[in-house]
Amino acid sequence: MADKEKLGNFTPENAPEYEDVLQCMRCGFCLPTCPTFALTGRERSSPRGRVSLARAVAEGKLEFTEAVKEEAFFCLDCRACTTACPSGVRAGEVMEICRSQAHQFFPLKHVSKSFREFVLQKMLPNPDLLETSMLPARLYQKLGIQWLVRHSQLLKLGPEWVDKAERMIPELHPPLRPQLADVIPAEGEQRGRVAFFLGCIMTLMYPEVSRQTVRVLTHQGFEVVTPKEQKCCGAPHLTEGDRDTTKLIAQHNLDLFMALDVDAIVTDCAGCGAALKEYEELLEEAGEHDKLATFRAKIKDVSEFLAEQGLRTEGLKPVKKIVTYHEPCHLCHAQGISKQPRELIKAIPGIVYREMEEASWCCGSAATFSLKYTTESQQILNRKLENIRATGAELLVTANPGCHLQLAWGLKQAGMIQEVVHITELLGIATG
Amino acid sequence: MISETAIQILIDKLGKENIITAAEDLLVLGYDSTPGLHATPDLVVYPTDSEQVQSVMQVARDHKVSITPRGSGTGLSGGSIPVDGGIVICLNKMDKILEIDEENLTATCQAGVVTLDLFNAVAAKGLFYPPDPGSQKISTLGGNVMEDAGGLRGLKYGVTRDYVMALKCVLPDGSLLSTGGKSVKDVAGYAFKDLLIGSEGTLAIITEITVKLIPPPQDKRTFLAYFDDISIAGAAVSKIIAAKIIPSTMEIMDKATINCVEDYVKIGLPREMAALLLIEVDGHPAMVTEEAEGVERILREVGAAEVQVAKDAEEAASLAAARRTALSALARVSPTTLLEDATVPRSMLAETFTLIERLTKKYALTVGTFGHAGDGNLHPTVLCDERDADEMKRAHAFYDELYEQVLAWGGTVSGEHGIGIAKKEYLARQIGPGGVAVMKRIKQAFDPEGILNPGKIFADGQE
Numbered sequence: 085m086a087d088k089e090k091l092g093n094f095t096p097e098n099a100p101e102y103e104d105v106l107q108c109m110r111c112g113f114c115l116p117t118c119p120t121f122a123l124t125g126r127e128r129s130s131p132r133g134r135v136s137l138a139r140a141v142a143e144g145k146l147e148f149t150e151a152v153k154e155e156a157f158f159c160l161d162c163r164a165c166t167t168a169c170p171s172g173v174r175a176g177e178v179m180e181i182c183r184s185q186a187h188q189f190f191p192l193k194h195v196s197k198s199f200r201e202f203v204l205q206k207m208l209p210n211p212d213l214l215e216t217s218m219l220p221a222r223l224y225q226k227l228g229i230q231w232l233v234r235h236s237q238l239l240k241l242g243p244e245w246v247d248k249a250e251r252m253i254p255e256l257h258p259p260l261r262p263q264l265a266d267v268i269p270a271e272g273e274q275r276g277r278v279a280f281f282l283g284c285i286m287t288l289m290y291p292e293v294s295r296q297t298v299r300v301l302t303h304q305g306f307e308v309v310t311p312k313e314q315k316c317c318g319a320p321h322l323t324e325g326d327r328d329t330t331k332l333i334a335q336h337n338l339d340l341f342m343a344l345d346v347d348a349i350v351t352d353c354a355g356c357g358a359a360l361k362e363y364e365e366l367l368e369e370a371g372e373h374d375k376l377a378t379f380r381a382k383i384k385d386v387s388e389f390l391a392e393q394g395l396r397t398e399g400l401k402p403v404k405k406i407v408t409y410h411e412p413c414h415l416c417h418a419q420g421i422s423k424q425p426r427e428l429i430k431a432i433p434g435i436v437y438r439e440m441e442e443a444s445w446c447c448g449s450a451a452t453f454s455l456k457y458t459t460e461s462q463q464i465l466n467r468k469l470e471n472i473r474a475t476g477a478e479l480l481v482t483a484n485p486g487c488h489l490q491l492a493w494g495l496k497q498a499g500m501i502q503e504v505v506h507i508t509e510l511l512g513i514a515t516g
Numbered sequence: 517m518i519s520e521t522a523i524q525i526l527i528d529k530l531g532k533e534n535i536i537t538a539a540e541d542l543l544v545l546g547y548d549s550t551p552g553l554h555a556t557p558d559l560v561v562y563p564t565d566s567e568q569v570q571s572v573m574q575v576a577r578d579h580k581v582s583i584t585p586r587g588s589g590t591g592l593s594g595g596s597i598p599v600d601g602g603i604v605i606c607l608n609k610m611d612k613i614l615e616i617d618e619e620n621l622t623a624t625c626q627a628g629v630v631t632l633d634l635f636n637a638v639a640a641k642g643l644f645y646p647p648d649p650g651s652q653k654i655s656t657l658g659g660n661v662m663e664d665a666g667g668l669r670g671l672k673y674g675v676t677r678d679y680v681m682a683l684k685c686v687l688p689d690g691s692l693l694s695t696g697g698k699s700v701k702d703v704a705g706y707a708f709k710d711l712l713i714g715s716e717g718t719l720a721i722i723t724e725i726t727v728k729l730i731p732p733p734q735d736k737r738t739f740l741a742y743f744d745d746i747s748i749a750g751a752a753v754s755k756i757i758a759a760k761i762i763p764s765t766m767e768i769m770d771k772a773t774i775n776c777v778e779d780y781v782k783i784g785l786p787r788e789m790a791a792l793l794l795i796e797v798d799g800h801p802a803m804v805t806e807e808a809e810g811v812e813r814i815l816r817e818v819g820a821a822e823v824q825v826a827k828d829a830e831e832a833a834s835l836a837a838a839r840r841t842a843l844s845a846l847a848r849v850s851p852t853t854l855l856e857d858a859t860v861p862r863s864m865l866a867e868t869f870t871l872i873e874r875l876t877k878k879y880a881l882t883v884g885t886f887g888h889a890g891d892g893n894l895h896p897t898v899l900c901d902e903r904d905a906d907e908m909k910r911a912h913a914f915y916d917e918l919y920e921q922v923l924a925w926g927g928t929v930s931g932e933h934g935i936g937i938a939k940k941e942y943l944a945r946q947i948g949p950g951g952v953a954v955m956k957r958i959k960q961a962f963d964p965e966g967i968l969n970p971g972k973i974f975a976d977g978q979e
Contacts, residue, residue: 103851106851106852107848107851109549109551109843109844110548110549110589111549111590111844111847112549112588112589112590112651112654112655113651113653113654113841113844115588116653125562125608127541127545127589128540128541128543128544132544133544136543136544136547137544140543145543146539146540146543149539149540151538151539152540155540169844170780170843170844170845170847170848171844171845171847171848172779172780172848
């Protein structure tokens with residue numbers, strides 16, 4: 085790494101590849117798909133503008149300024165532009181790399197820096213520590229969230245975030261990870277053996293959703309293996325620009341899961357799935373190409389997996405509901421999984437499915453975006469809520485905890501009736 | 517540089533939020549989709565109405581600053597690039613559709629309205645605005661008019677020019693000019709409107725546009741035909757037209773383009789084929805049936821390797837959408853994509869393909885060709901790397917020789933992208949020194965100080 089040639093005004097550590105920014109031919113096809121461009125009308129807040137800024141830094145025409153940093157973090161990393169880009173430019177990934185650069189150019193002040201490092205490098209990679217640390221949050225109704233408030237410097241959050249964060253957190257149950265047996269046998273005729281990748285947010289905030297995921301998988305005939313030593317997928321680190329820790333975690337998970345004899349590695353968190361599928365690029369330098377390619381091929385979002393295997397519908401109970409589906413960015417844009425969840429929903433007897441307008445438009449959650457840019461996030465959310473309202477649906481199905489939090493909170497705020505469920509919860513209801 | 521006084525006046529007139537001076541913003545408002553071209557403006561303004569456009573023009577005149585109009589920056593000849601710096605005037609905030617007149621079949625909108633937004637708004641009232649440039653999802657009407665944008669439906673429905681009925685614009689002297697109207701017939705004096713269309717932002721800044729609408733076709737049929745040899749595809753185009761069938765769309769892609777598009781859209785286009793034609797016939801159902809039979813028969817007669825009919829509107833739309841991505845999809849192959857816009861009389865289509873193939877070999881280049889076959893409007897695209905000086909030299913030699921022959925056949929150096937910066941050298945070859953001199957006199961009459969969009973259309977010292 086250190087002997088890498090410096091690219092323009094980027095630092096040599098974790099810099100973008102020049103080809104990746106040169107690839108943009110500025111056709112503007114990304115502009116109408118970008119939520120932050122739709123919001124601001126500002127070219128520099130569009131994928132084309134952001135890539136151009138990165139290119140200017142790479143060509144030494146611009147220093148890595150505060151504005152470049154601001155755009156790197158203002159990007160939702162929703163990847164809608166990646167889907168829209170015919171030339172294969174990945175503006176979201178370029179911005180992730182720029183976030184890492186931003187930390188090198190604008191180091192955090194000592195206290196916030198050590199706290200951020202503690203969370204990203206010690207706490208998140210260590211599930212036991214993480215679960216203990218959530219105890220105060222679990223008791224937040226009693227204790228308040230002063231603990232979090234005191235550390236609001238952590239992610240450089242805006243002043244309104246505390247209030248919002250408090251109201252967003254769902255009723256918490258004990259983390260799922262310690263409760264899951266290492267191996268849970270399949271029911272009925274066994275169709276295969278899968279490993280379950282249990283995301284941090286899922287085990288901590290939505291343990292009951294992931295419990296349904298495991299239950300649905302076993303009901304569908306799959307033996308489920310959940311290795312307890314698994315760590316965070318690394319997505320929060322990438323999002324916050326800590327690429328070095330991401331690589332350490334990724335290597336650990338890669339080795340752990342590749343040692344298992346399983347047909348697939350299934351996750352019910354779109355964010356985790358996207359991050360796991362990107363290990364191949366992330367760990368490229370390590371040179372284990374075959375192993376990485378096999379790993380990538382095994383990673384399956386639960387919808388992707390069940391649609392591929394074919395849903396066993398015999399015995400499913402009718403669910404008499406009008407349902408619509410919000411596509412998580414990290415499922416449809418980052419992983420290209422769009423048809424599969426709809427197929428599964430429609431396969432459940434009794435369901436009336438109604439497609440919403442702009443189903444693949446970001447909900448404004450986007451990791452810590454919703455806490456950092458509360459106003460902008462709310463505007464993006466409002467657009468989504470209007471589209472949900474227009475369907476007249478009773479249930480809103482999604483497949484990612486970030487979207488789940490944001491949408492459930494938004495619907496409640498707006499006094500709307502829709503209940504948010506993860507797709508495996510819906511399948512769980514049908515499973516009985 | 518622009519004086520503080522000038523900036524203050526602009527802030528007073530347009531509001532602080534509509535005046536952009538931050539370096540990072542300026543840096544990203546001095547490009548369009550033309551490769552290799554970039555300039556940085558000194559200031560960017562976002563007016564919200566005609567009066568504000570007049571104010572900006574006044575400031576530019578008083579302070580002798582050049583002013584360059586810009587929409588979404590999707591142009592392909594560099595028309596919106598501020599070569600002298602100065603002020604870039606972005607019309608994107610003037611994005612209101614003002615009226616859809618169902619009695620006169622017209623729509624009136626501000627210059628910053630996005631092409632597809634207008635299409636959708638009139639479609640909701642059962643009407644049709646046909647011009648559909650490749651970038652319709654983001655291109656603005658103002659930009660379409662200034663470049664006289666074409667699109668996939670040009671063959672049957674014509675181009676932007678054929679739909680503009682009236683324009684409101686601000687002249688370089690700061691005055692507001694209205695030209696044309698809702699009357700179908702209008703021969704009162706010089707046709708300023710027609711002069712302004714395609715003037716690439718060098719004569720006036722358009723603020724409001726009235727376009728003609730038509731009833732949409734009731735039915736359509738979409739075909740995909742594949743060919744082992746691209747010249748057979750060329751022959752198919754000529755034979756269909758000779759059979760007095762005018763399809764609404766007749767698009768061609770060569771092998772390189774098919775593969776790049778397939779890499780992106782993944783809809784199962786056959787990678788081994790030399791060419792494909794996307795053909796659409798539309799109109800009254802009875803006519804569509806008749807024409808569709810004719811098209812199918814001719815395709816089989818000329819020896820198309822395979823002919824497919826789109827099974828429904830959705831599949832037809834996805835095929836057209838795939839075609840729209842051709843240029844950008846080609847861009848994934850190499851860092852630099854040089855796109856040209858050679859247009860020949862339709863009867864010369866097959867010869868043009870043969871010529872492109874020969875020149876590709878001669879100059880050892882990678883070229884993907886696609887375009888509006890029915891219009892004789894091809895986009896031979898050189899896939900190269902701007903860091904390779906020798907390759908760039910060969911690419912330019914390729915175009916030089918191509919254009920020489922295109923002009924000899926009575927074609928044009930630009931079918932729909934405009935001259936801008938990129939093709940200044942070629943214009944004189946096509947229209948001769950006399951033609952250039954007249955054009956320059958017209959420019960002089962509108963803009964004696966030369967403040968409006970300088971450096972476009974005419975090469976320095978060109979007479």
